[in-house]
Amino acid sequence: MQDLNPAPGGRAAELRDRLAAVRHRIAAASADAARPEPALIVVTKYFPASDVRILSGLGILDVGENRDQEAAPKAEETSDCRLHWHFIGQLQTNKAKSVVRYADAVHSVDRVSLVNALAKGWAAENEHREQRGEHPRDPLSCFVQVNLDEAAADARGGASPGLIEELAVRIAGAPGLALAGVMAVAPLGADPLTSFRRLGDLAAAVRAVDVRATGMSAGMSADLEAAIAAGATHLRIGSDVLGPRPPLR
Ligand SMILES: *Cc1c(COP(=O)(O)O)cnc(C)c1O
Numbered sequence: 002m003q004d005l006n007p008a009p010g011g012r013a014a015e016l017r018d019r020l021a022a023v024r025h026r027i028a029a030a031s032a033d034a035a036r037p038e039p040a041l042i043v044v045t046k047y048f049p050a051s052d053v054r055i056l057s058g059l060g061i062l063d064v065g066e067n068r069d070q071e072a073a074p075k076a077e078e079t080s081d082c083r084l085h086w087h088f089i090g091q092l093q094t095n096k097a098k099s100v101v102r103y104a105d106a107v108h109s110v111d112r113v114s115l116v117n118a119l120a121k122g123w124a125a126e127n128e129h130r131e132q133r134g135e136h137p138r139d140p141l142s143c144f145v146q147v148n149l150d151e152a153a154a155d156a157r158g159g160a161s162p163g164l165i166e167e168l169a170v171r172i173a174g175a176p177g178l179a180l181a182g183v184m185a186v187a188p189l190g191a192d193p194l195t196s197f198r199r200l201g202d203l204a205a206a207v208r209a210v211d212v213r214a215t216g217m218s219a220g221m222s223a224d225l226e227a228a229i230a231a232g233a234t235h236l237r238i239g240s241d242v243l244g245p246r247p248p249l250r
Pocket of ligand 1: 067089221239240
């Protein structure tokens with residue numbers, strides 16, 4: 002059991018207080034926008050599995066990671082915690098097989114080759130499970146990542162807006178994959194509200210492919226209020242919960 006009444010000055014107390022402040026901002030922004038509160042995904046990249054464990058004890062259900070080589074062992078170390086793992090980083094096709102073992106959702110689907118690799122990986126994983134007499138995996142939730150900053154092509158990943166409908170169709174038709182919606186990172190230097198409203202328009206095109214694809218993954222520590230105002234359903238918050246990121250190990 003996690004200590005839910007942690008000693009002052011400890012890491013658990015720090016995370017509890019930071020999380021409370023972020024939750025307060027989310028509640029206030031949702032009330033201001035008269036929108037339902039989005040799901041909170043705490044991005045634990047660069048932070049140890051011990052922090053993931055504390056967050057689980059504080060009631061967090063969703064965590065996000067952006068590198069498979071870091072996420073895979075962390076998910077393994079905390080496999081006794083009830084968590085959903087969200088993969089949010091640029092993903093090489095040769096890592097898809099590993100990611101489907103622990104991830105419930107991939108927010109960074111930005112090309113057809115990755116759709117195919119994820120579907121293939123999901124099928125292989127389920128075959129293994131069947132052989133071991135285990136439950137099959139739920140379908141993998143896939144968000145189409147949109148590049149809202151075409152001037153800086155590829156800088157932060159994502160498909161150009163003209164390609165997202167095709168990607169949505171491919172995901173919706175792939176066995177084992179479930180089309181979840183759209184995802185974007187606000188371009189540097191642009192007004193996040195304008196960017197996220199544009200994402201909201203693009204979300205409608207994806208919803209037209211599958212009415213269940215109502216997700217809009219948008220909003221990080223610095224711009225969560227703008228994302229909520231524009232209709233985000235999933236926030237990806239790292240540093241405001243965990244603190245400044247330590248240097249890459
Ligand atoms: C790191 C990261 C986040 C979290 O960013 P913070 O500014 O630390 O809240 C969200 N989304 C993606 C894609 C990231 O890589």
